Amino acid sequence: MTVVVKVGGDLVKDERALDNVLGDFKGVVSKDRAVLVHGGGDIVTEIATKLGKEQVFITSPEGFRSRYTDRETAEIYSMVMSGDINKKLVTHLQRLGVKAIGISGLDGGLLRAERKKRLVIIDERGRKRAIDGGYTGRIVSVESSILDMLMNSGYTPVVAPVALGDEYEILNVDGDRAAAHIAGALKATLVLLTDVEGVILDGRVLRLVKQHEVEGLLKKLGPGMITKVYAANEALSLGAPRVVISSGLKDHPITSALSGEVGTSFMAS
Numbered sequence: 001m002t003v004v005v006k007v008g009g010d011l012v013k014d015e016r017a018l019d020n021v022l023g024d025f026k027g028v029v030s031k032d033r034a035v036l037v038h039g040g041g042d043i044v045t046e047i048a049t050k051l052g053k054e055q056v057f058i059t060s061p062e063g064f065r066s067r068y069t070d071r072e073t074a075e076i077y078s079m080v081m082s083g084d085i086n087k088k089l090v091t092h093l094q095r096l097g098v099k100a101i102g103i104s105g106l107d108g109g110l111l112r113a114e115r116k117k118r119l120v121i122i123d124e125r126g127r128k129r130a131i132d133g134g135y136t137g138r139i140v141s142v143e144s145s146i147l148d149m150l151m152n153s154g155y156t157p158v159v160a161p162v163a164l165g166d167e168y169e170i171l172n173v174d175g176d177r178a179a180a181h182i183a184g185a186l187k188a189t190l191v192l193l194t195d196v197e198g199v200i201l202d203g204r205v206l207r208l209v210k211q212h213e214v215e216g217l218l219k220k221l222g223p224g225m226i227t228k229v230y231a232a233n234e235a236l237s238l239g240a241p242r243v244v245i246s247s248g249l250k251d252h253p254i255t256s257a258l259s260g261e262v263g264t265s266f267m268a269s
């Protein structure tokens, strides 16, 4: 089996939470092939602000929230994601005895994306408006042979969600969506770890969502989770057998999600 695990920014920031997640990840690596994908948007925002580059967030009419990425922001994004955050994860894994190799979507053309020409947003007055797409990308291909090569040689890839555009520009891609495309390409089970126990509806964690139920579900979710559920559906459509959205803050977060004890599982039917 191959497993793709995505960790969110909050987990990267908290040393103890990270130790818990990566300790469990080490167990997965010892049995299965595994890829770690990370986010870290909050850290990008923090560092951009320190550099004097105020970050702007936009919301689509469907409720997806994202960073408005101009050229300077794309550079800061790539620097923080594939530098700071990726290397923290790699060093932490090495300390645990995992042969981790950090790689961004730019390296070897691992993640290729198409630049979004226009974005439709809801402005401050609640009106729909089209703006220039900036440097955000829609993933079009995954060079999964790079990941296969690393894993087959005993290395564990740690992927930063940055993609290579048509004109070789650096593009910001969402971490959940990057993980979904990678899981699809590898036909791997995807575990999206976050700071809540799964998809919560009317105060309860959903245990199982079938793919045909996703469209109706998306309308009921808030920012953050809507992206994850969209990504879960995308991963299934691309060939992942199963996706679990679960908490990274519990004991054995990955193995308990894989065994189905916790989290919200997504299956094709």
Ligand code: ADP
Residues within 6 Å of the ligand: 007, 008, 009, 010, 039, 193, 194, 195, 196, 198, 199, 200, 201, 220, 221, 222, 223, 224, 225, 226
């Ligand atoms: P990550 O850093 O892991 O990507 P996000 O903050 O982007 O985390 O997404 C997780 C967040 O989604 C939760 O902390 C929660 O606030 C929010 N959310 C919105 N709607 C829901 C929902 N229906 N169920 C669970 N979480 C939800």
Ligand code: MG
Residues within 6 Å of the ligand: 008, 039, 224, 227
């Ligand atoms: Mg998120």
